[in-house]
Amino acid sequence: MPQFSDATRGRILFGGDYNPEQWPEETWHEDVRLMKDAGVNSVTLGVFSWAKLEPEPGAREFDWLDTLMDLMHDNGIGVVLATPTSSPPPWMGRLHPDTLPRDADGHIEWWGGRQHFSHSSATYRHYAAAITEDLAARYAGHPALTMWHINNEYCTFDHGDEAAAAFRRWLREKYGTLDGLNTAWGTAFWSQGYDSWDGILPPRRAHYLNNPTQVLDFRRFTSDMLLECYVAERDIVRRHTPRLPVTTNFMSLWIGQDAWRWAEEEDVVSVDIYPDPRDPLGAQHGALVQDMTRSQARGPWMLMEQAAGPVNWRGVNHPKPRGVNRLWSLQAVARGADAVCYFQWRQSRQGAEKFHSGMVSHAGERGRTFQEVKQLGAELARIGREVAGNHTANEIAILHDWHSWWAGAQDGRPSTEVDHPAVVHAWHRALWDAHLTTDFAHPEHDLTAYKLVVVPQLYALTDAAIENLLAYVRGGGTLVCGFLTGVADEDDRVRPGGMDARLRELFGIRTLHEWWPLDAGESVECDGFRGSLWSEEIEADGSDDETIRYKGGELDGLPAVLRKGRAWYVSTLPEPDELRGLLGRMAAEAGVRPVLDRLPAGVEAVRRGDLLFLLNHGREAVTVEVPGTHRDLLTDTTVTDELSLGRYGAAVLKP
Structure with a gap:
């Protein structure tokens, strides 16, 4: 299998998306001069160029791309060549309406933006395969080509008729029989039993709440259909260039893709990271995404996109203060990135993202942005040989699973204040503040290499995942779980007792009587700290080795935190300093030390x-x-x- 190291070869890739079709040809030569000045050694071409490459059905206009590929090679700049399939040309939607996705209300998502394709459309897949085939055939032997980038930020949901037919096929393969589907979906509730596959639809707009397991399966189906699109194009380019690595870019902690499964199909795992420069926890957000991506890659990974300055899609788009672009780029390298890239090279003068920064901003080469980019390029070249390919094993793992997130993000739950990514961020922040570096892992992964395993929240767990956690603790590992963990199985069926019995025994819980969610801004007092967001009415079974109790209110005197041997259960969300202290203590007892003992704040x-x-x-x-x-x-x-x-x-x- 191709490896990322084949593309990096002891260096850090530095560059970004290059969209020269937006500029006259004379600008291309100016761009190359500036790229060489900035130390750029890699550019991504063709991401949004489908209409340029295929201006009408079946036409091919490659001359301009030939010129650019040659220009890059002549100047020592490698090309990550993208398939342009994330943004079909207007003619496709006009001539083939079946290629356009529909939302849950049945509204068509028209051309004029991007990502306007139905992942289930046979017509879209035909055209995507054809343009990919011709690109791969034409450039397979080009010396500038170093890597393939398939599509861009797969993020399309489709509730239309094409997707409905594909959803039914997916369900038949998963369940085999209608009885199996009806059992898994719990259709005895609200008279939802299906007597025909033809009666099954995506979760379109309903009078009241949709069936939760139907919604869960639709999330799974969507991830799988998008993955099918990726794999189809990947296999085409692999056939032409079997030694070149292939990637597609994830978005940061995005709900729509099971990134654990997707990562298995990539030679290089890449991600786009856009923290808000005004967010005091922006660096921690970056660290979390970097840790997750490195863990998916099981080694070096690619920062495919970041902003050199402001973005264009927040309510107020703040620039990065002087030095922050360099700092956050080096943070990515510290946490495993062997490529530091941007969207985009030159800031656009027209289009929806003309106020999204580029490595060359509207201020040009004399602007602060380009000067900082130039400094960073020189520094990455200086450290590349020492850094690229290196990997460090961590002793702490945070568990995360998209299926559990999907199941727990349903309507009709105890509290809409509980946001899964926010809970994961809170726990990762506590470890980050304690200077404890972490990996991420799936709950069914081998956990034996870790001294401490942290579960911020895993609402739905398979039996295999539960047995894996039990085996981990039996093997001497320390496990700490947050609230709303192990509540449901993989079909979003609540387990008897409101938490799996095996986990209740592990933590020393006799009965979980009630969940007591907290309003926004509300808190509960506990021995030594305050909790927010959530609390639980727990009765211990008397086997616990340590208990931290609620103080006052309806839960006065009941356990807030339970410890039984090496297993901890935390039934609320401690405030940041308290959670940091609690996890720091657990890590120390498990034999995990910070990277450095004494560090200044920040x-x-x-x-x-x-x-x-x-x-x-x-x-x-x-x-x-x-x-x-x-x-x-x-x-x-x-x-x-x-x-x-x-x-x-x-x-x-x-x-």
Whole structure:
């Protein structure tokens, strides 16, 4: 199988999406000059070029792309060639309305934007395969080609007739019989029993709540259909270029794809990360996504897109303060990225994203954005040989599963205030603040390499996942689970007792009497901390080794946190400092230590191989204790025992 290292070859890929079709040809040569000045060694071509490549059905206009491929090669810049299938030309929707997706109300999503394709449309798939085949045949032997990028940010939901027919086929393969489907979906409720496959539809607009398992299966189906589209194009390009790696870019912690399954089909796992520069937890968001992507890749990964400055899709789009682009890029490298790329190279003058920044902004080469990009390119070239390909094993895993997220995000649940990504962020933040680096894992993965496994929330768990957690604890691992874990099975069927009996025994819970969700801004008092968002009326079975109790209110004196041996259960969301302290204590007892013992506030320390990355996320200079003698690869200076980091400063230390 092709490997990412074949494309990186001891360097960090640096560049971004290049959309030269938006510019006259004379600009292309100016772009190449600036790319070389900035240290760009990789560009992605063709992401949104379908109408340019195929201006009418069956036509092929490759001359302009030939010129660009040659231009890149002549200047030592590799090309990640994209299939253009995320944005079909207007003629396709006009001539073939079956290619257009419909929303849950039956409204057509028309051309004029992007991602306007039905993943289930045979016509769309035919045209996508044809353009991919011709691209691969034409450029398979081109020396500029280093990697394939399939489509872009797969994110289409479709409730139309084409999707309905495909959904029925998917369900027949999954369940075999209508009896099996009716049992899994619990259709005895509300007289929903199906007597014919033809009666089954996607979860379209209903008078009241949709069947939850129908919605859950539709999420699974959508992920699978999009994956089919990816695999079909991947297999075409692999046939022509079997030694080149293939990728497609995930969006950060996006609900629509089972990224664990998708990652298995990619040679390179890549992601787009766009933290808000004004968000005080923007760096932690980046760290979470980086940890998750590295874990999906099981090694180095690709930062396919980030913004060099402001984006265009928030209510207020703030630029990045001086130094933040460099800092967040180095953070990605610290957490495993072997490619640092942007959307896009040159900021567009027209179109929906003309206010989305580029590596070359509207200010041009004299602008601050390009000057910072140029500095970063030089630094990545300086450290690339020492960094690329390195990987560090972590001793803590956070468990995450898209199917559990889908099941727990239904309507008709105890609290709409409980947002799964926000809960995952809260627990990851606690570990990040404690300077404890983490992997992510699926609940059915082998967990034996980890000393501490953290489950912020897994509402739905398969029997295999539960047995895996039990085996992990029996094997000597420390497990800590948050609230609303193990409530339902894979069909979103509530388990007897409101939590799986095996987990209740593991945590020392006799009875979970009631869930007590909290209103926004409401909190509960516990021994030593306050909790928010959620609480539970729990009766312990007396086997617990340690209990933290609620104080006051309806739950006064009842367990808030239970410990039985190496298994912990936390029935509320402790405030950030308290959760950090609690998880820090658990990690210490499990034998996990921070990367460095003493760090100033706002400083992040990450090890990658034998390198120590220090990242100052604060606006003030700080001094960091680093016992011993090191070489800072960014400045090529010797550091002994302590290091000064300026505002948004960074260092990469080699012992």
